[in-house]
Amino acid sequence: MRAVDAVIECLKAEGVEVVFGLPGGANLPQYDAFYDAGIRHVLVRHEAGGGHAAAGYAKATGKVGVCFATSGPGATNVVTPIADAMMDSVPTVFITGQVRTDLLGTDGFQEVDVVGVTMPIVKHSFMIQHPLEIPRAIHEAFHLARTGRPGPVIVDIPTDLARADIPYEPVTDVHLPGYQPTHDGNTKQIRQAAKALASARRPVLYVGGGAINAGASDEVRELARLDNFPVTCTLMGLGAFPAPDPQWLGMLGMHGTRTANYAMDEADLIVAIGARFDDRITGKLSEFAPRAKFVHIDIDPAEISKNIPAHIPIVGDAKNIVAKLVKEYRALEGVDHARLEAWWERIRGWQEKHPLRYEDSEGTEIKPQYLVEALYEATGGDAIVTTDIGQHQMWCAQYFHFDRPRRWLQSGGLGTMGFGLPAAMGAKVGMPDETVICLAGDGSVQMNMQELATCAQDGIDIKIFISNNGYLGMVRQWQELFWEKRYSQVDMGQFPDFVKLADAYGATGFRFENKTTLVEDIKQAIATPGPVMVDVRVTREENVYPMIAPGAAARDMVG
Amino acid sequence: MGDPGTKQDLLSLEDLEAAGALRTGRKHVLSILVENKPGVLTRIAGLFARRGFNIETLTVGPTDDDQISRVTLTVDGALHPIDQVTKQLHKLINVLKIRDLEPEGTVARELALFKVAAEGPARAEVMQVCDIFRGKVVDVTRRSLIVEVTGTTDKVEAFERMVRPFGLIEMMRTGEIAISRGRTET
Numbered sequence A: 001m002r003a004v005d006a007v008i009e010c011l012k013a014e015g016v017e018v019v020f021g022l023p024g025g026a027n028l029p030q031y032d033a034f035y036d037a038g039i040r041h042v043l044v045r046h047e048a049g050g051g052h053a054a055a056g057y058a059k060a061t062g063k064v065g066v067c068f069a070t071s072g073p074g075a076t077n078v079v080t081p082i083a084d085a086m087m088d089s090v091p092t093v094f095i096t097g098q099v100r101t102d103l104l105g106t107d108g109f110q111e112v113d114v115v116g117v118t119m120p121i122v123k124h125s126f127m128i129q130h131p132l133e134i135p136r137a138i139h140e141a142f143h144l145a146r147t148g149r150p151g152p153v154i155v156d157i158p159t160d161l162a163r164a165d166i167p168y169e170p171v172t173d174v175h176l177p178g179y180q181p182t183h184d185g186n187t188k189q190i191r192q193a194a195k196a197l198a199s200a201r202r203p204v205l206y207v208g209g210g211a212i213n214a215g216a217s218d219e220v221r222e223l224a225r226l227d228n229f230p231v232t233c234t235l236m237g238l239g240a241f242p243a244p245d246p247q248w249l250g251m252l253g254m255h256g257t258r259t260a261n262y263a264m265d266e267a268d269l270i271v272a273i274g275a276r277f278d279d280r281i282t283g284k285l286s287e288f289a290p291r292a293k294f295v296h297i298d299i300d301p302a303e304i305s306k307n308i309p310a311h312i313p314i315v316g317d318a319k320n321i322v323a324k325l326v327k328e329y330r331a332l333e334g335v336d337h338a339r340l341e342a343w344w345e346r347i348r349g350w351q352e353k354h355p356l357r358y359e360d361s362e363g364t365e366i367k368p369q370y371l372v373e374a375l376y377e378a379t380g381g382d383a384i385v386t387t388d389i390g391q392h393q394m395w396c397a398q399y400f401h402f403d404r405p406r407r408w409l410q411s412g413g414l415g416t417m418g419f420g421l422p423a424a425m426g427a428k429v430g431m432p433d434e435t436v437i438c439l440a441g442d443g444s445v446q447m448n449m450q451e452l453a454t455c456a457q458d459g460i461d462i463k464i465f466i467s468n469n470g471y472l473g474m475v476r477q478w479q480e481l482f483w484e485k486r487y488s489q490v491d492m493g494q495f496p497d498f499v500k501l502a503d504a505y506g507a508t509g510f511r512f513e514n515k516t517t518l519v520e521d522i523k524q525a526i527a528t529p530g531p532v533m534v535d536v537r538v539t540r541e542e543n544v545y546p547m548i549a550p551g552a553a554a555r556d557m558v559g
Numbered sequence B: 001m002g003d004p005g006t007k008q009d010l011l012s013l014e015d016l017e018a019a020g021a022l023r024t025g026r027k028h029v030l031s032i033l034v035e036n037k038p039g040v041l042t043r044i045a046g047l048f049a050r051r052g053f054n055i056e057t058l059t060v061g062p063t064d065d066d067q068i069s070r071v072t073l074t075v076d077g078a079l080h081p082i083d084q085v086t087k088q089l090h091k092l093i094n095v096l097k098i099r100d101l102e103p104e105g106t107v108a109r110e111l112a113l114f115k116v117a118a119e120g121p122a123r124a125e126v127m128q129v130c131d132i133f134r135g136k137v138v139d140v141t142r143r144s145l146i147v148e149v150t151g152t153t154d155k156v157e158a159f160e161r162m163v164r165p166f167g168l169i170e171m172m173r174t175g176e177i178a179i180s181r182g183r184t185e186t
């Protein structure tokens, strides 16, 4: 059979239901195979949209997202989504076309060394050199993408090799001698961690995206309930612990709650579960959690002690390890269950004194924070939510509460403007029965606007709410706070007219400007069939608070 | 948004340079077993560059298994502990094994070729030095000699210092390969 037909067979064997992509010269063979492959293909309008859609699909479903692109410009268009998937550990496979082997290295038409370009931002890549390698490479790519610390994998297939006639045998054994992720976690270390927890007087569970990847939220909750341990999550971990909840401190980090950050600052033991001590969390490293000992649970040994030296490192899968930790903790004798009372008193004090708050408008003006609260109210919290990058993203993290994993889909590590819309599209394709909302920025949304056409054509029913402040708001905020209010190149005015644009794309457009009817208006927009894009006019100059100023320590939060 | 600084902060170039010039850790000899796959070397080199390590020497050669090659690398200490790099190296799918070789437990050798201007009486002197270093003369013309020297980096460098005054036309060095002492595999 043709190698490309073998590719399709491999995809089917891997359980692939959908591919996002766009054809070109170098992957014409792949697209010929799609013609009657019986796998859904979503024709995106820009390969970046395809890459982010694959990531949105993967984040919502936990399955591998797949994106196809042609050589040269098609391949370079997926560089940003690949980097994004690498930063956030998203299981994705990118299959790119490449020029004919006899043209390789000759600056052939649409030749780009995509494997070379992406080398630092992939989990792994395969440059196919012989058609017989193809089936194995595809299976290895899926295996690598989804296991261990997930990430993006590229398979680059020269167009002549794709057309070769090969015998296809299903590959069932993937054998990668240099790749053996650890799953179990060292029992002795886990016991140590249980003991440390049992004697801690000011513990905090610090939960990240790894807990979501591991599917460990039940275990995390069980652990927290053992002794009323306080829990905070990173931006990527939101939903790993059900919020709101009496044990929930809110998100931590730069725009996290004061309570969460103060708790980290005063903690004597921090248990990191699939979280990587990003600089958005630690602020000034030397002043981060100065009194704490660290238990660090992560599947990637390179994360352990990368930024913060771990006292009890545990390498392995969070689901496994936390389950064992619960068991070990239960087996301990003589644990003083009342020991956290003073700690909780202190925490409750912060919570009372420093709740998240903003000054709401008096009249009909819509504050961007209120927009998020209205979305929460209108949906009852029952929705998958993506955002773009900026102020609206932070407010959404603060004011929307996520009670389950995989409902809050973010570009956290790379912070890619334009992620929200295509990610929502991918999520909706993967979870067609869920309400999928994209809270977009007026700046960000324009970076992958074109996918609205894809949604309209394919009936991908997403609801986009643009928090329209007419600014690159987050940059404006920094210019206001740290650069003497010299607003440089952040004012975008009221362009384009998003309602007309929605119409032109074949979606439904609304404009909401009145706070008093906002919740009802949102309900109506969500009830409108097909893709909907709403221009919500919000207060132009509003700042995200509280905030750890760059390079400052958590206890010096402002706002 | 990255670290934006503020309007007030001015970064002096001197400060930046001082920060960049900091060299802490010791020299390291890493012995890495890799699968013989395209791009492996680029992946390895890229990791070092990103973390600010300067690769001083690099050799690649076959092993007794033709699917597997050995890369031997020497790097100088850099801003970061080598630990992070070796952990990142382990994450490369085609990397099978890494040893950070302790100098005491290791036999390390490199091969060097020296083309020396050696006419008249100088010729005998060069040959004498060559003898002392157990070098081998591998090519002779009327006006030059090529000497082959094998040994530790220190020895090769000592030889270079000795012959340079005679007129070193050119020199080539392979960079070290290293093997652990005793019975255990490197």
Ligand SMILES: Cc1cc2nc3c(=O)[nH]c(=O)nc-3n(C[C@H](O)[C@H](O)[C@H](O)COP(=O)(O)OP(=O)(O)OC[C@H]3O[C@@H](n4cnc5c(N)ncnc54)[C@H](O)[C@@H]3O)c2cc1C
Pocket: A087, A088, A089, A148, A149, A150, A207, A208, A209, A210, A211, A213, A214, A233, A234, A235, A236, A237, A251, A252, A253, A254, A255, A256, A273, A274, A275, A276, A277, A278, A280, A281, A297, A298, A299, A300, A303, A316, A317, A318, A319, A389, A390, A394, A411, A412, A413, A414, A415, A416, B001
């Ligand atoms: C404008 C902006 C502002 C931001 N502000 C904040 C902020 O205030 N607060 C905040 O928290 N973030 C913020 N972020 C996000 C931040 O940049 C990081 O993306 C985020 O903090 C990283 O989250 P994480 O530590 O959970 O790691 P992730 O990137 O989710 O990494 C997951 C970790 O878990 C590990 N892992 C994966 N699978 C498993 C498994 N099965 N078992 C165990 N471990 C596993 C991985 O190896 C990795 O170390 C902001 C981003 C933007 C764009």
Ligand SMILES: Cc1ncc(C[n+]2csc(CCOP(=O)(O)OP(=O)(O)O)c2C)c(N)n1
Pocket: A388, A389, A390, A391, A392, A393, A414, A415, A416, A417, A440, A441, A442, A443, A444, A445, A467, A469, A471, A472, A473, A474, A475, B001
């Ligand atoms: C591709 C890309 N370019 C630039 C940035 C830097 N950046 C971060 S937030 C932001 C402003 C985003 O504006 P908008 O989408 O309107 O959101 P707002 O902050 O106004 O809510 C910018 C430009 C980025 N994160 N991504």
Ligand SMILES: [Mg+2]
Pocket: A390, A441, A442, A443, A467, A468, A469, A470, A471, A472, A473
């Ligand atoms: Mg904006």
